[in-house]
Amino acid sequence: MRKKLLSVSAVCLSSSFIYASHPGNHINIILIMADDFGYECIGANGGEYVTPHIDSLAKKGIRFEHCYSNPLSTPSRVQLMTGKYNVHNYTAFAKLERKETTFANLLQEAGYTTCIAGKWQLGKEKDAPMHFGFNKSCLWQHTQKAIDSLRCDTRYANPVMDINGETVNFPYGSFGPDIYCDFILDFIRENKDRPFFVYYPMALTHSPFISTPDSKEWLPVRSSTYKGNPIHFADMVKYTDKLVGHVMNELEKLHLKENTLVIFTGDNGTSSAIISTLNGKPYSGGKGKTIDSGTHVPLIVSCPKGQTGKVNYNLIDFTDFLPTICEAAGINIPAGLDGKSFYPQLKGKTKDIRQWIYCWYAPQQVCDEKATVFARSHRYKLYRSGDFYDVQNDFNETTPIPRQKMTKEQKHIYNSLSKTIDKYEKYAVLRKEKK
Template identity: 35%
Template sequence: MPKLLSFILGAVLTAPVLVAAPSSTKPNIIFIMTDDVGYETVSYNKALNFKTPNIDRLSTESTVFTQADATPLCCPTRTRVVSGQYTYRNYIGWDGKIKKTAPFIAEKLKSAGYATAAMGKWHLGDKKSPARMGFDEHCLFWLQGMSQSDMMKFAYRNAPYLHNGKIVRAPYGPDLANEQARAFIKKNKDRPFFLYYTPWLCHNPFEPTPDSKDQNCTDWQTNFEDMVAYTDKLVGKIVKELKDQGIYENTVIVYTGDNGTKTCAHIMEDGTVIYGGKGTQTIDGCHVPLLVKTDGTHRTLDNLIDFADFYATFADLAGVPAKDIDPTIDGVSFAPLLRGETKTLRSHLFSFFRGGAFVRNQHYKYYIDQRIYDLVADPRENQPFYPESDTPETAKARKALHAEMTEIIQGERFKNAVHRKELLKTFERYQKPAQSRILGSRDFDGITAAAKSVSWDLDMTPYLTDKNSTYRLRFSRSYRTKNSHLIYSNARIKKVRVLCDGKEVFSRQPTTATLTTRPKAKVINPMVDFIYDESKARVGLKGLNIPEGTKTITLKIDADLTNPGNQWGDRIRLYTFLEKMD
């Protein structure tokens, strides 16, 4: 007899309810998290160059969430899923070093009567860690001890997998993990189970799949699209196995990604081109697809979902009483939303990554360095607001989000967080009067050899507040090559001009100025100083003749974006900084 779904519908005008049930009627839970696939890589999100028919079909029977945020890299995201905690609290280091204060999710579900398995990618510890974290079975791509070159060589074909404690070689790794996942489903069809299924696809290296037409293809864009299609095929096999075993209706299926896409161009139905942002805290680094299939009802929700929330949600679905959830769990159960309830469960999301942090709600995003962005008007985060440039709306949002961040960083609840001292020091530093402001950033698309330069206007009015101070302009240029992710380079600024209410008061010609790169230690983004060629002195804005009553101070940048042979790809981003020097 197939197990009954633990969601039951009430009468007309009565909200559906989730009831605690004996183990024989508890829903199975399958968590599918693919690698390096951002929000834009599934065709149900109106991406034109990706075909995901199985995932699309699943979405029609699911609750689709449009505002789910992962961390920008895989390990921290996986840590949040299995622990239910912010990485600020427990993430010690790469490859699953976690400060444990509560049972992991597999342990919690195992104690509730679930069979448990982990298949696919791991990155959460040594060979004993799957069992230690509560998994009965595992078949995991095994990176430990491999050099970077070997990882690239054996990432997919002849790939090493840790299969229940023993290393085996797989002709094509994702196929082995999928086969073992389906075998686990079949074996446990008569009892509740939790399957943590996290394929290595679509992580680089971007190479042909068994279904690719050209097995010798080296084009990353083509191969990445094929890898997404193959991932969709594997998801379809999981769904088919559930239906073959007669347990599809009683299974909760989650599909998501662990962080933003690494690279390549993703063309959306409305003409927008999205480039991968893996490793960055921007929308392209954190925003991922999320659908949850429960009773077959389709709905689309814009509620905020944190990856720490999966823990509390799965425990809720399994009938674990809320009182049995450890108080150090940061996640919030969104099971009420899956039942059709309409409520706000989270007012904000918090993210800690590489010493930085942000808090966001559905409209605004506030960084620890006091930048705030209007995500509705500026989703790519090109135009920051600071206290001196706030609108009434951003000022109100700043106050609320700053209070949330203060509570997390300084509050009693996180007094034992692994990164508390580090983040508290950063937080306190940014409470002092700022010496540097990001004026903004801008993407320039379709750059060719014929596109010699672009002009960019920025309003500096809120920032040049001290007439007797010296200010320094800094620029950074980044671009994407065909087969790599973000690259930073020297940029030639042809002319920099400052205008007061449209009248030029400062100008530097290309014969007297250039840019040089000054990388910061352990920082991805090198800063670029604008300097004099002859004296090597920094360009200062001291002595600018800014007339009294000036309403608008505009910085005009003429940048040389010469692109011979398309060596920089077709997108270049410029960043502009203004620093007060005294």
């Protein structure tokens, strides 16, 4: 069955593309992002799940302790791909405004060959992936709906996806995550002699919670999107890790590992249906919530000639990925971004470290009045409402600290975070005026 699926993919890979000139000795870049995959899902972070390949990536690279996304899928993806906070450019769930420039656009213009495979959910126009800078694409939820006529999910068993804009219905017994990964492996082989960029927004581990081909009870039938037995979640995590291993093994086989920047992260917190264990204690998924279990995600990076076996405790957020990728590629970082490149940190340098993180979050009713807005440091979080929390000691943010009970240090941090929120309020005002 596997060979049959690859032959189907090969037919769809035959489209020709015009590549820009070779940009010298630029490194290859692979960005892998698991879906609904919180910080607690990685063994190296103290989680209970079996993730040997990702753990190995951490051991040989850098593991970041404080990377924060938005609490939900599309808001995180828009922020990640554009380097801007949602207050600037988020207009609707499952949409990326076509006027935006993504990291793929920038790399493509610099001569990189680019590929995306996995979950799209950013616009149904047939040319959308190409418009946003991807030469090749293998995507679920591109031009087609996320569910079939029986309202069952189409990303896993017997998937429906678009390959380079053309819809393919894969046969019974096929497994979507294998197809996305095989597409990427083929792309890497085809472009091993030129600089490439791979963006791999995985389908795993989003619900439905299904068995995988490695599960004892594997059954290739579709399930309703928000159903499934959470008992299968551990198998989904394990399969996620396996696919990361496939990518790393291919780089090793092709002698590309020493010239490829590999970044692994998750788009937001784990589903609330999942209760995991982190450092020996129960940890409930917080997807959709602005508390840490909804926004704290893994970040593990392997960088050519970078640090190895290190743990980084600096703040990172999703606006930082685009400028980091640009700096790694040796191209100019565009003006007007909110992100800070953490590429120097991969080399052991400590200049221009982020001191705060900002969030504007209104995924469905996209208006400033409905937005949850906050700024945070490592320990403290201030909401636009004025609620101020010590998240280190109040993880679920149940008891805001009143002004009259704040220490001198807390008042100083409160004022600093308040200035950060105020900095972006003018953009919130502009959003209101455009309505």
